Amino acid sequence: NAGVTQTPKFQVLKTGQSMTLQCAQDMNHNSMYWYRQDPGMGLRLIYYSASEGTTDKGEVPNGYNVSRLNKREFSLRLESAAPSQTSVYFCASNHETANTGELFFGEGSRLTVL
Amino acid sequence: AQSVTQLGSHVSVSEGALVLLRCNYSSSVPPYLFWYVQYPNQGLQLLLKYTTGATLVKGINGFEAEFKKSETSFHLTKPSAHMSDAAEYFCAVRASGGYQKVTFGIGTKLQVIP
Numbered sequence: 764n765a766g767v768t769q770t771p772k773f774q775v776l777k778t779g780q781s782m783t784l785q786c787a788q789d790m791n792h793n794s795m796y797w798y799r800q801d802p803g804m805g806l807r808l809i810y811y812s813a814s815e816g817t818t819d820k821g822e823v824p825n826g827y828n829v830s831r832l833n834k835r836e837f838s839l840r841l842e843s844a845a846p847s848q849t850s851v852y853f854c855a856s857n858h859e860t861a862n863t864g865e866l867f868f869g870e871g872s873r874l875t876v877l
Numbered sequence: 878a879q880s881v882t883q884l885g886s887h888v889s890v891s892e893g894a895l896v897l898l899r900c901n902y903s904s905s906v907p908p909y910l911f912w913y914v915q916y917p918n919q920g921l922q923l924l925l926k927y928t929t930g931a932t933l934v935k936g937i938n939g940f941e942a943e944f945k946k947s948e949t950s951f952h953l954t955k956p957s958a959h960m961s962d963a964a965e966y967f968c969a970v971r972a973s974g975g976y977q978k979v980t981f982g983i984g985t986k987l988q989v990i991p
Binding site: 798803806807808821864865866868870871 | 909911913918919920921922923926967977978979981982984
């Protein structure tokens, strides 16, 4: 079982460049999420999609955009990368209507912005 | 609103000693509580969860946690630490009922000393 798959696993950008992080899940989950993880700050929610066709801002949405392409895929875009966006990004999913909110995570995407 | 406080960003224990990782939460409605574990360079995986019913919950790898409503706590314990328990542990909370976002603590890194 693949679960939640993120690409790329590693990326180095220069300030001002753009890129898209891809996420796909094969568990037929309704809800998908993007988190960033920074030392001493835990995981902070960037954007989420409660169901196909909807997206909402989380705690730290500035500088990011998302697209829920279909039920399986949820992408995160950095339009103009900044050094403050250097982080590890995690995609997660769950089936909100069927369980109690347990999240399934991808392995992460390590992004460095120079 | 909901929040999670993990006391101690770093905890060191000797192999074979008791592991105790502390978590306190706040939630305006009955909470669902989770502990996740993150091994180096991996995503988070669920260790255990409390939703309703028995307040002492058992998880994988010999870990357990007790929900104490009066103390708003959900501390994680393991009687005897193993070297393989070295990882970062995250406590998380979400409100029960309907669709609710998950809020994570800042994490506790557990070091196991041989």
